Amino acid sequence: MRIGVLTGGGDCPGLNAVIRAVVRKGEGQYGHNLVGFRHGWRGVIEMETIDLTTANTRGILHRGGTILGSSRTNPYKSDDGVARVLDTLRRERIDALIPIGGEDTLGVANKLAGDGVNLVGVPKTIDNDLSATDFTFGFNTAVQIATDAIDRLHTTAESHDRVMVVEVMGRHAGWIATYAGIAGGGDVILIPEEPFDIAEVCSRLEHRHRRGAGFSIVIVAEGAVPAEGTMVLQSGETDEFGHVRLGGVGTRVAEEIERRTGFETRPTILGHVLRGGTPTAYDRVLATRFGIEAIDAAHEGDFGKMVALRGPEIIRVPLEEGVRELKLVDPKLYDVASVFFG
Numbered sequence: 001m002r003i004g005v006l007t008g009g010g011d012c013p014g015l016n017a018v019i020r021a022v023v024r025k026g027e028g029q030y031g032h033n034l035v036g037f038r039h040g041w042r043g044v045i046e047m048e049t050i051d052l053t054t055a056n057t058r059g060i061l062h063r064g065g066t067i068l069g070s071s072r073t074n075p076y077k078s079d080d081g082v083a084r085v086l087d088t089l090r091r092e093r094i095d096a097l098i099p100i101g102g103e104d105t106l107g108v109a110n111k112l113a114g115d116g117v118n119l120v121g122v123p124k125t126i127d128n129d130l131s132a133t134d135f136t137f138g139f140n141t142a143v144q145i146a147t148d149a150i151d152r153l154h155t156t157a158e159s160h161d162r163v164m165v166v167e168v169m170g171r172h173a174g175w176i177a178t179y180a181g182i183a184g185g186g187d188v189i190l191i192p193e194e195p196f197d198i199a200e201v202c203s204r205l206e207h208r209h210r211r212g213a214g215f216s217i218v219i220v221a222e223g224a225v226p227a228e229g230t231m232v233l234q235s236g237e238t239d240e241f242g243h244v245r246l247g248g249v250g251t252r253v254a255e256e257i258e259r260r261t262g263f264e265t266r267p268t269i270l271g272h273v274l275r276g277g278t279p280t281a282y283d284r285v286l287a288t289r290f291g292i293e294a295i296d297a298a299h300e301g302d303f304g305k306m307v308a309l310r311g312p313e314i315i316r317v318p319l320e321e322g323v324r325e326l327k328l329v330d331p332k333l334y335d336v337a338s339v340f341f342g
Helices: 015-028 040-045 081-091 103-114 139-160 175-184 198-210 249-261 271-275 281-300 319-323 331-338
Strands: 002-007 033-037 049-052 096-101 120-123 163-168 188-190 216-221 234-238 244-246 265-269 305-310 313-318
Touching: 002 015, 002 040, 015 033, 015 049, 015 096, 015 281, 033 040, 040 081, 040 103, 096 103, 096 281, 103 120, 103 319, 120 281, 120 319, 139 163, 139 175, 139 216, 139 271, 139 281, 163 175, 163 249, 175 188, 175 216, 175 331, 188 198, 188 331, 198 216, 198 249, 216 249, 249 265, 281 305, 281 313, 305 319, 313 319
Parallel strands: 002 033, 002 096, 096 120, 120 305, 163 216, 163 265, 188 216
Antiparallel strands: 033 049, 234 244, 305 313
């Protein structure tokens, strides 16, 4: 078989581990030819390929990012995008395709499966918001990076009697904010699933300071919104999947806290630093297991599936199940975090 591989959407720690696993077993045990498409779906449209072999994928397990490059290209947003994808797959004699990505990349894959393309999806997002899988690789690394940053901010916050507002990624779901907030001892955690009242946030901080705490840490997901809907800053620009570029909620929250309480408040926006660097051991193992299951499914001709983690097991689920809806933070988990607010 001749099998294509691509990585789409935002880069993510663990992508190279998936590529390595697919190639190692696909070439080494099954004897398949592996072809990488550069820059996600754009590379398929533009027929930009690279041969993937055991030799040229050595030493990439620990590397962040993706050796294939990525983009947010949506073939269904151009008149001839889908036709060019199908033409490339035919010209390159691709028998099966393994796209590695989040809701957008796999959403395109699901549509292409309906157009007759043989596909096995691998879920990827640091936001951990893909349904049908307990966790996605990259999430654990992002949480660890955020927790390390919060630990460091604790010391400067305490030294200067400040409130530190830490903005992390999380457009629609606050998994990173919730996990990092619990692990890092956040005093307030604001997530998209729970619209917040800035007056209540300030009240909790004032109560905490009255009890003798001279500093506070507030964790904010980038997609968090106030109940009145007036504080999130958006550029108005959208990508090819229609997502508005977010940013600024952490700064606005910091401004409001200082204005309403008088506490010196400083924002820290972690942003894309959460995507970068070396994946944790957990993410390397999970990504490797996903890659092995994906190439097994392709070899067996079990197409239209997405690999997923359920409990301790790696399973296969219908691709449409993986992209049907976003997985939001469990209210019970947020209740655990809220015990420590204020």
